[in-house]
Amino acid sequence: MRKSLVALAAGLLLAGSVSAASAADKLKVGFIYLGPIGDLGWTYQHELARQALVKELGDKIETTYLENVPEGPDAERAIEQLVRAGNKLIFTTSFGYMDPTLKVAKKYPNVHFEHATGYKRNANMSTYSSKWYQGRYIQGLIAAKMSKSGVLGYIGSFPIPEVVSGINATMIAAQTINPNIKVKIIWANTWFDPGKEADAAKALIDQGADVIMQHTDSPAAMQIASERGKLAFGQDSEMIKFGPKTQLTSILDTWAPYYIERVKAELDGTWKSEDTWGGLDSHMFAMAPYTNMPDDVKKIAEDAQAAITAGKLHPFKCPVIGQDGKEIECKGGANLADGQILGMNFYVKGIDDKLPGK
Amino acid sequence: MELVEAIVLSVLAASTPLLIAATGELVTERSGVLNLGVEGMMIVGAACGFGGAWLTGSIFIGALFGIVAGTLMSLIFALMALGLAVNQVATGLALTILGVGLSGLIGAGFVGERLTPAAQLYIPGLTDIPLIGRVLFGEDAFVYFSIALIIGVWWFLYRTRAGLILRACGDNHVSAHALGYPVLRIRTFAVMFGGACAGLAGAYLPLAYTPFFIPGMTAGRGWIALALVVFASWRPGRLVVGAYLFGAVTILQLHAQGWGVGIPSQFMSALPYLATVIVLVLLSRARTGGSTAPAALGTVFVPDR
Secondary structure, eight states: OHHHHHHHHHHHHHHTOEEEOOOSSSEEEEEEOSSOTTSSSHHHHHHHHHHHHHHHHTTTEEEEEEOSOOSSHHHHHHHHHHHHTTOSEEEEOSGGGHHHHHHHHHHOTTSEEEEESOOOOBTTEEEEEEOHHHHHHHHHHHHHHHOSSSEEEEEESSOOHHHHHHHHHHHHHHHHHOTTOEEEEEEOSSSOOHHHHHHHHHHHHHTTOOEEEEOSSSTHHHHHHHHTTOEEEEEESOOGGGOTTTEEEEEEEOOHHHHHHHHHHHHHTOOOOOEEEEOGGGTSEEEOOOOSSOHHHHHHHHHHHHHHHTTSOOTTBSOOBBTTSOBOOOOBTTBOOHHHHHTOOOOBTTOOSOOTTO | OHHHHHHHHHHHHHHHHHHHHHHHHHHHHHTTOOOTTHHHHHHHHHHHHHHHHHHHSOHHHHHHHHHHHHHHHHHHHIIIIIISOOOHHHHHHHHHHHHHHHHHHHHGGGTTOBOOOOOBOOOTTTTTSTTTHHHHHSOBHHHHHHHHHHHHHHHHHHHSHHHHHHHHHHHOHHHHHHTTOOHHHHHHHHHHHHHHHHHHHHHHIIIIISOBOOTTTTTTHHHHHHHHHHHTTTOHHHHHHHHHHHHHHHHHHHHHHHHTOOSOHHHHHHHHHHHHHHHHHHHHHOOOTTOSOOTTTTOOOOOOO
16 A cells, blocks of 8 residues: 555656746746646646746746646645745636635735636736637638638537637627628537547538637647648647648737736736736737638738727627527627626527537 | 448547557456556557657557557556555556656657558558448558457457466456466466557557647546446457447537537536446346456455465
């Protein structure tokens, strides 16, 4: 029994490796990552941002990260470990760290916390997230232009508002190009299972979809689309390597500007708890180069990107029509209110499917 | 009709890693050893398999790397659970945790690289037959091998003396020992066979299924393989049925969503596990015939000398 515990401990050590440099008097900044830094997706983009941060402010700060930290009670231990190691600003980079972060934040009022994609805040705990639906709108325009069959394939992770608003933004945009465009939606019920994502992509293509969009994390769907000679969009990071003739664009999480800004605020002593929900205008994400499309489609995409960045175009401009043909109540003046988008639990008109749980 | 063919092809591809891993575990469990480390051995097999193929450019050598890696992992288990008579459940779980971490370490160097997947058979004329051509004559080598493997295991277990002895160890290790059979040595070989199969099953994923390596890419398939062995009530014939059934449910639930069939996808994803529970209940109710678990499964054996 004791031997197996030793192996268990060895496994845990490997699963949560610590990296740290040592220096005195520098501001210590900590990061909690959900996956391994080599996941090519979500965690990888946070790691790139950390590296950019070190490059920019490396003489004033010292960073530490913990990777492969599971969401749940274990996260609390990991966050506290960073606090005890003297980190004064800690980024917890996944939705599931929300409650653990809040718990530790209440325990250590002198340490500042930044939690990604959550909605609970505290005097020493900020939240930050991106308006990815803006990118999905641009993808919808491209998809409708590029689809020959008029059927888009969409691989969803879980039917949560972030994903649902992405599907809606895609379809609202696509309908402006082709009013009869169809979308087939398959829920993988996981963020990460390359085999299942590949199977979902195969099923969508077999059922007639010729442009594949995904809201799951691995490049498997891109690779299947590439094998079958179809088109696809990447997710989180640049996936063109897995489909040089396939990727149209990809929504790239670019956290670096935000991280640099927040660490500078901490250094100046001006840090305060905030709720940041940034879009293309505040560089919270970027679009990968528009590739594998003719120039006129590229121009449509670039124009839409410019208009959204300038605030002239809003994907959820009223009136937004629900699946039942009724207009959605417009709480934000000319557009749907942020709260309506953050809590979106309905499909828009033209989606011939039923939202799970509705 | 083309859609039917496409679905069958996807089902075969999705079932193959389950079948290979479960075949290995079936032999291990038939010898009386419960190795819960299938997921860990698979993921290390995936990392080493991809590494081998990426370094040498050969899918075959990649598969060999996967087999060797899985076998080495299973030897850790054999050393602990058989050599030191440690609790098998705890050791197996530890092996999985170790494997997940270790594979990340091994694979760190080639995350993000891609590979040309294993070639599919092509016989002019035969492969072009509509509907059945690609299903029968257009698969990759892993698919054919998995079928040969399970037939071989069936033949070994039920038609050879060695197979009979292995089953005897699984049903009553004390008697087998009294008859003079080297129980621990036989079990070690069974565990190694299980590890080799798990390693190969893991290697199938980055070599043929999704040709890249990402940590955690087995995503629970090792656990499904374990459930399959129970589902099959430790019989090779039922294992084949079970593996393709599990694969079919996985693929069909995706297609059902695309067609807009109103069954919740979460329910359909849970079906294989539900089926396993039902089979367990049925087994416990009908305790006749030789269809139940090996009697000595999971029990520690220390030979008295």
